Amino acid sequence: MPEPRSPRTAGGPPVNPSTSRPQGAPPSCHLSLFTCHSSPRPLALVSACLLGRPCRYDGRHKLVPGLQSALRAAGYDILPLCPETDSGLGCPRPPIDLHPVPPPDGPLRALRPDGTDCTPALSAWIDATLATLRRRPPALCILKSKSPSCGIHPPRPGLFATALRTAFPTIPLQDETAPLP
Ligand code: SF4
Numbered sequence: 331m332p333e334p335r336s337p338r339t340a341g342g343p344p345v346n347p348s349t350s351r352p353q354g355a356p357p358s359c360h361l362s363l364f365t366c367h368s369s370p371r372p373l374a375l376v377s378a379c380l381l382g383r384p385c386r387y388d389g390r391h392k393l394v395p396g397l398q399s400a401l402r403a404a405g406y407d408i409l410p411l412c413p414e415t416d417s418g419l420g421c422p423r424p425p426i427d428l429h430p431v432p433p434p435d436g437p438l439r440a441l442r443p444d445g446t447d448c449t450p451a452l453s454a455w456i457d458a459t460l461a462t463l464r465r466r467p468p469a470l471c472i473l474k475s476k477s478p479s480c481g482i483h484p485p486r487p488g489l490f491a492t493a494l495r496t497a498f499p500t501i502p503l504q505d506e507t508a509p510l511p
Pocket of ligand 1: 377378385386412474477479
């Protein structure tokens with residue numbers, strides 16, 4: 331019997347099926363923070379898919395060539411985070427979208443096409459992540475545009491982006507379409 335092969339996503343390396351993380355991917359957000367906590371350099375929080383991690387709902391990434399090297403050259407430590415994969419929603423996974431519940435102007439909930447509400451998993455991860463980030467607040471956040479978790483622009487900014495803006499109102503928050511500050 332041939333050994334079962336690790337699933338391979340179209341956008342990158344094999345994925346560890348037990349963690350839904352690509353093999354060799356950066357460690358969890360909390361471990362990353364601990365490992366770089368004593369660094370004197372400013373911290374740049376970046377949507378992990380922009381750095382090439384194949385963590386999108388379709389198992390692909392949205393690598394921005396040169397982003398990581400530009401941040402390093404500018405003196406940042408880099409913290410890659412993926413709210414949806416890191417909160418346990420899996421990868422690949424059904425896409426989620428934000429809907430007001432109850433409509434038309436209730437609080438936004440992150441729903442799958444079949445109506446499954448992913449808000450509790452995302453909110454728990456966001457709360458834990460923000461609590462950790464308060465020990466070492468980011469100096470800059472670069473988040474993926476048009477995402478129900480990471481998108482920063484109205485009319486429906488993502489749940490993580492909204493929570494970041496509330497928790498750290500003075501920290502620059504931009505998407506990958508903006509030039510580096
Ligand atoms: S946009 Fe955010 S939630 Fe979506 S794959 Fe990228 S890092 Fe993960």
